[in-house]
Amino acid sequence: MSLQVVSAVSNSSLLQPGFSLLNFDGHVFFFGQKGWPKRSCPTGVFLLDIKQNELKMKPAFFSKDSCYLPPLRYPALCTLRGNAESDEYQYIIHGGKTPNNDLSDKIYIMSLVSKSSKKTTFQCVEKDLGGDVPEARYGHTINVVHSRGKSVSVIFGGRSYTPLTQRTTEKWNSVVDCLPSVFLVDFEFGCCTSYELPELQDGLAFHVSIAKNDTIYILGGHSLQNNTRSPSLYKLKIDLPLGSPSVTCTILPGGISVSSAIVTQTSETEFVIVGGYQSDNQKRLVCNTIVLEDSKIEIAERESPDWTPDIKHCRIWFGCDMGKGSVLLGIPGANKQLISDANYFYILRCKGTEEDKEEEMAAQICSQTSTEDPGDSTPFEDSEEFCFSAEANRFDVDDADTYNEDDEEDESETGYWITCSASCNVDINTWVPFYSTELNKPAMILCSSGAGHWVHAQCMDLSETMLLHLSEANIKYFCNEHVDLNKGLQTPKKVVRLKKQPLKPLRKKATRKLTTPAKKSFLRRLFE
Secondary structure, three states, X not given: OEEEEXXXXXXXXXXXOOOEEEEEXXXXXXXXXXXXXXXXXXXXXXXXXXXXXXXXXXXXXXXXXXXXXXXXXOOEEEEEEOOOOOOOEEEXXXXXXXXXXXXXXXXXXXXXXXXXXXXXXXXXXXXOOXXXXXXXXXXXXXXXEEEOOEEEEEXXXXXXXXXXXXXXXXXXXXXXXXXXXXXXXXXXXXXXXXXXOOOOOOOOEOOEEEEEOOEEEEEXXXXXXXXXXXXXXXXXXXXXXXXXXXXXXXXXXXXXXXEOOEEEEOOOOEEEEEOOEEEOOEEOOOEEEEEEEOOEEEEEEEOOOOOOHHHHHOXXXXXXXXXXXXXXXXXXXXXXXXXXXXXXXXXXXXXXXXXXXXXXXXXXXXXXXXXXXOOOOOOOOOOOOOOOOOOEOOOOOOOXXXXXXXXXXXXXXXXXXXXXXXXXXXXXXOOOOXXXXXXXXXXEEEEOOOXXXXXXXXXXXXXXXXXXXXXXXXXXXXXXXXXHHHHHHOXXXXXXXXXXXXXXXXXXXXXXXXXXXXXXXXXXXXXX
């Protein structure tokens, strides 16, 4: 095992705990960024290009017939092949957290459409499921098993939010272990079936799962209810006859008490477990080799790499499987770097030295000639808790295909738990729903002052009727702090004066003109 330092990167805010790495034909792609995707990379999927110990991120694209894929953190991932011997595969993505901390219950299939030296295109399809659909969750695992010429996906473990009927004011946003049910998902017919096994009593999250043919091995994991890391080793065997599937569970000796470990595959039958935690405040620096042969599993300790002093003394560490026996590790840089949230990064190669050199040379040739080198990679999902808070490497100014986060505006102010105003009293730890439309996040409304900013409807003293009216009507809203300022800056509306129609002059009645003699005669008679 060899440990290689990767140079520090400048843009780290996209990479957060819970991201995932996908390996297509030897090329590693990043998925699960911080915040919602922006215009520089609307898909939220990036190619990780490592050259000369430097890591660059290049945006990937979706085909026109793809669905929308939100940036999910802590999802369950696995590869889906047409059959056990097929070289072509897709990725299954289930569950996970959105940037708003909502949990997803959707399942996506991602496949590689085309790749060139300048552009990578994926197709992403959402699958509709029926039957016993698993609830929204994160920190779980998904695997594909093959039996009697058929295949199904198996979902197990994870965490979810407390059910609405059990929530209290103090624990409104708390999470609980999911029930220890085993879900079989048939993608051909889109149906799900759940199984409750007596051997599985406690819910587990951040465990390790390895599948081979019709068998899944589950070890480790953390239980919130008992605050323990299970030392048990479970063997799930799935039989797929013509009728109903059969699921059995056997508890085997020789498990590992660990959570958030990373699994990478080094050969057809050999896997390596790296990292994780053996307690809440103690990392697990021991590595293990797992060999699967003839429906048997053997777990043995192996020689660990020469961990650096920084890795040994840091409180937390992060990582994800890159495929082909390599793992990307990161540790917080604390105050040792100029950037406060900067991290140190390493690539851990679990194969032999000669194999590592051959693979490194192949990767260099591939990146220089941009040829497609088909790889036999079966990456496993990264456990949630051990997720990797990374930094996207140093970017070249003249590299047009490299994503530069500095070109984007900061989205750190656009979350639900911001301080929206001077009188804001919304706290993520004490908040409870105020409006009937709220569930696990506060209702917000956009203030149209200046460039616009979001405020909590409750902090603005909006009634539910007014909030619904503003959300449905196409009118501008100004928050309490800007409504008076907006009125003062408004130009008075021009008053359109009505034109008065000129009055027609009245005709004078015609009078008889008296002559002078007649006038004298008239006056004489008047005074007589």
